[in-house]
Amino acid sequence: MVERLNAWLREDPFRLPRAFFIGASWLLLLSLLFPYWRMTLQAPQYPGGLRVDVYVTHLAGDVNEVDNLNHYIGMKKLHEAAQVERFLAPLAIGAAALLGEALAFTRRRWAAVLSLPAMLFPIIFLADMYYWLYRYGHDLDPNAPLRLPPFTPPLIGVGVVGQFRTVAELQIGFWMALAASILIALGLHFRRTVRTALERHQALRIGPLILVPEGARA
Amino acid sequence: MIRWKALTVVPLLLALLVAACARRAATPVAGLPAEAQTVIKERGLSPDDIVAALRAYVPGGKYDEYVMFASGGHSGQVLVIGIPSMRLLKVIGVFTPEPWQGYGFGEKGTLEVLEGGFARGKPILWGDTHHPALSETEGDYDGQFLFINDKANARLAVIDLRDFETKQIVKNPNAISDHGGGFVTPNTEYVVEGPQYAAPIGWEYAPLDQYRDKYRGLLTFWAFDRQKGRVDPDRSFQIELPPYWQDLCDAGKKVSYGWVFCNSINTEMATGGIEEGNPPFEAGTARNEMDYLHIINWKKAEELIQAGKYEVINGIKVIRLQTAAQEGVLFFAPEPKSPHGVDVAPGGEYIVVGGKLDPHVTIYSFEKIQKAIAAGNFERDPFGVPVLKFEDVKEAQVELGLGPLHTVFDDKGYAYTSLFLDSAVARWSLGGPYRKDGAEPWKLVEKLPVHYNIGHIAATEGDTVSPDGKYVVALNKWSVDRFLPVGPLHPQNFQLIDISGGKMRLLYDMPIGIGEPHYAQIIKADKLKPFLVYPEIGWNAVKMAKDPNAIEAGRERVEVREEGGRRVVEIWMTAIRSHFKPERVQVKKGDHVIWHITNIERARDATHGFALGGYNINLSLEPGETATIEFDADQSGTFPFYCTEFCSALHLEMMGYFLVEP
Structure with missing residues (x-):
């Protein structure tokens, strides 16, 4: 196994970082199909709890019921949030994935910049999510039947509103995007070490894996 | 080496530990806790009481294994009861308007259902429900529909078990009253509505001295359209019978598929008149030693209908008595006098008739009946109907006790018959193919006292082709001293009996404080697949389809128009926690108001009243439901409307004003 991998790398040492970049862009694309974030509302009269799943493109779950409950505290309807982001998300993710993929086909140093959108995507998602949670908790209709002091629902973890206990958790889609980020970081790292080793005519090994054999040239 | 050993041994030990814990958890508590002992002492409970209490106990949040549909008697409704807990789950409005379900209080669809049951335009807003019948496929309950008859007015109702609501009431056009219905044929091709008190066909008048010539029984086969979920009167037909007061009926199944059996109680053709010195009905109808079991070939009757051998009376096809008697549709077999129940064994081989005034159940063999018919060995009654010889068709008679009425079956070859006069349930052994265990066939095995005056009896899937043999419910007419007194009108008493063990065991008394229930059927709960909420917003619960006047949030509106010289105000309203929209509706006195309300909720149990x-x-x-009301605003004034079903913390605020300007 290792032998075959080594033989494969011997032909072109840049194959490893390239594999990471390609893998990362596919992971990021696939994450479109999975929820990034979930809020579960638990209350005595909802034995199974209520659930809202946030995908980068849409919302799913008990959105109507949650909206209906939220109207008592004057919270806006969930589907009105982040409409621009949800519209742009497939384009942005597509573009970020393409750029990540492009990285696989260039060895130029400056090309590392191309990886930024894909690498930063999970953080952007969290920041945007937090922004909307903050806005929804602070922009409450003053004419609502129940008036609450402004609050920010938890981005991750447990919160309490009235008889509702809310649990916010990151979901598989987010973890896929994060994994893509890490893969890109690893790709960049190996691209640099491979390039340095080639320039210095040094061998590069990780355990039994030979990334750059003795005497290889750039 | 040692490490490998550890890897194998540790999980093994863990597994053993888990298994040990599981065993511990499953072991019942040895000896009851002190608190339980106190209760036992205070209430004087016997060990049998304790076992019975546990057998009938289903903790809150856990579901019953079976659901019983019981007639609500002359309340006109149907009761839905969980078994074994005997908890009342629902009362379904059927023949009587039911305000909680919004049944018959303004909602157009339900008013139309009730109107279907009016007698020649005369509103009839109650019923004497007798025999619920679950729809069947190949002789087994399929959990889709429930039918029930109204004895007082000869009507049949169709209840859809997707939402447990009444969808149709049909009035028998030729009969005033009925009794032997509803009973379904094995694939619910027809719902059988048997007659009882003979009367001239089609609401005609005839003096009682013309009883023999003018009075008739009438057996109705209501064709059921499963796709539409409605009885189809156009495909339905009736068979004219002699005025013998036909009583209960049951459909043949498996080997006896295609036949229906009904018994009769007045072959004497008594006409009463105690006030003129005649024997009263109770004596006059009991004079003969034998009455007639009616044996009806409904497949043959279908052929006659196809062949056009019928008359149309009041819009329904009727096969005349002479045709039925001569074309092989109708046969009689003598049965001991004034019997009551007629029940077909699970495999269809035997027909069991409860003696009522005779201490036996009489068992007829379908095979022998067929042989006797084929042999042509019969006489004819005064109406020309072939009468088979009792000895030719009788399989057995079993002496059970006094007043045997109705019979149900289990899965071990035993039958259970209610004994009205003895106030008991008799368990007795069937013979033939049911006796593979070597026990003696056709023999009384056991009698269990019940309290009191048992009428019908129901068993878990006990009148299907595959009874479950777990429970029997005794439907007792009198409760006398069984419950705390609540005035002179006593509740009826449903008693749950465990029949799964070697001996029958009485488990529970359930008081029924609504009407006098007659028959009940018990279905396995998992066969029922009811909606939890209506499948889409804007559902018309009578038509079971999307309502054209359904609206979504934001499309609420009020339209005013002129129609035939008067103002018509049409309102499309939504309801959601905790408001109606619009909340103000303004009309003028004399306006015609059409008001559609859509509950746009999707949450389970988020029902709103109006x-x-x-x-x-x-x-x-x-x-999800959309309902429509239509009325003339003939009273001026300020009318608050409000939600009658507590929906939320702001339920009281869920209201609006209907302002009628003078």
Whole structure:
């Protein structure tokens, strides 16, 4: 196994970082199909709890019921949030994935910049999510039947509103995007070490894996 | 080496530990806790009481294994009861308007259902429900529909078990009253409505001295369209019978598929008249030693209908008595006098008739009946109907005790018959193919006292082709001293009996404080697949389809138009926690008001009511439902309307004003 991998790398040492970049862009694309974030509302009269799943493109779950409950505290309807982001998300993710993929086909140093959108995507998602949670908790209709002091629902973890206990958790889609980020970081790292080793005519090994054999040239 | 050993041994030990814990958890508590002992002492409970209590106990949040549909007697409704807990789950409005369900209080669809049951235009807003019948496929309950008859007015109702609501009531056009219905044929091709008190066909008048010539029994086969979920009167037909007071009926199944059996109680053709010195009906109808079991070939009757051998009377096809008697549709077999129940064994081989005034059940063999018919060995009654010889068709008679009425079956080859006069349930052994265990066939095995005056009896899937043999419910007419007194009108008493063990065991008394229930059927709960909320917003619960007047949030509106010289105000309203929209509706006195309300909720149990005081209007809008009311605003004034079903913390605020300007 290792032998075959080594033989494969011997032909072109840049194959490893390239594999990471390609893998990362596919992971990021696939994450479109999975929820990034979930809020579960638990209350005595909802034995199974209520659930809202946030995908980068849409919302799913008990959105109507949650909206209906939220109207008592004057919270806006969930589907009105982040409409621009949800519209742009497939384009942005597509573009970020393409750029990540492009990285696989260039060895130029400056090309590392191309990886930024894909690498930063999970953080952007969290920041945007937090922004909307903050806005929804602070922009409450003053004419609502129940008036609450402004609050920010938890981005991750447990919160309490009235008889509702809310649990916010990151979901598989987010973890896929994060994994893509890490893969890109690893790709960049190996691209640099491979390039340095080639320039210095040094061998590069990780355990039994030979990334750059003795005497290889750039 | 040692490490490998550890890897194998540790999980093994863990597994053993888990298994040990599981065993511990499953072991019942040895000896009851002190608190339980106190209760036992205080109430004087016997060990049998304790076992019975546990057998019938289903903790809150856990579901019953079976669901019983019981007639609500002359309340006109149907009761839905969980078994074994005997908890009342629902009362379904059927022949009587039911305000909680918004049934018959303004909602157009339900008013139309009730109108279907009016007698020649005369509103009849109650019923004497007798025999519920679950729809069947190949002789087994399929959990889709429930039918029930109204004895007082000869009507049949169809209940859809997707939402447990009444969808149709049909009035028998030729009969005033009935009794032997509803009973379904094995694939619910027909719902059989048997007659009882003979009367001239089609609401005619005839003096009682013309009883023999003018009075008739009438057996109705209501064709059921499963796709539409409705009885189809156009495909239905009736068979004219002699005025013998036909009683209960049951459909043949498996080997006896295609046949229906009914018994009769007045072959004497007594006409009463105690006030003129005649024997009263109770004596006059009991004079003969034998009455007639009616044996009806409904497949043959279908052929006669196809061949056009019928008359149309009041819009329904009727096979005349002479045709039925001569074309092989109708046969008689003598049965001991004034019997009551007629019940077909699970495999269809035997027909069991309860003696009522005779201490036996008489068992007829379908095979022998067929042989006797084929042999042509019969005489004819005064109406020309072939009468088979009792000895030719009788399989057995079993002496059970006094007043045997109705029979149900289990899965071990035993039958259970209610004994009215003895106030007992008799368990007795069937013979033939049911006796593979070597026990003696056709023999009384055991009698269990019940309290009191048992009428019908129901068993878990006990009248299907595959009974479950777990429970029997005794439907007792009198409770006398079984419950705390609640005035002179006593509750009826449903008693749950465990039949799964070697001996029958009485488990539970359930008081029924509504009407006098007659028959009940018990279905395995998992065969029922009811909606939890209506499948889409804007559902018309009578038509079971999307309502054209359904609206979504944001499309609420009020339209005013002129129609035939008067103002018509049409309102499209939504209801959601905790408001109606619009909340103000303004009309002028004399306006015609059409009001559609859609409950746009999707949450389970988020039902809203809609009451309009002063106008006799109350609706129940279940999640997703659209309902329509239509009335003349003939009273001026200020009418608050409000939600009658507590929906939320701001339920009291869920209201609006209906303003009628003078």
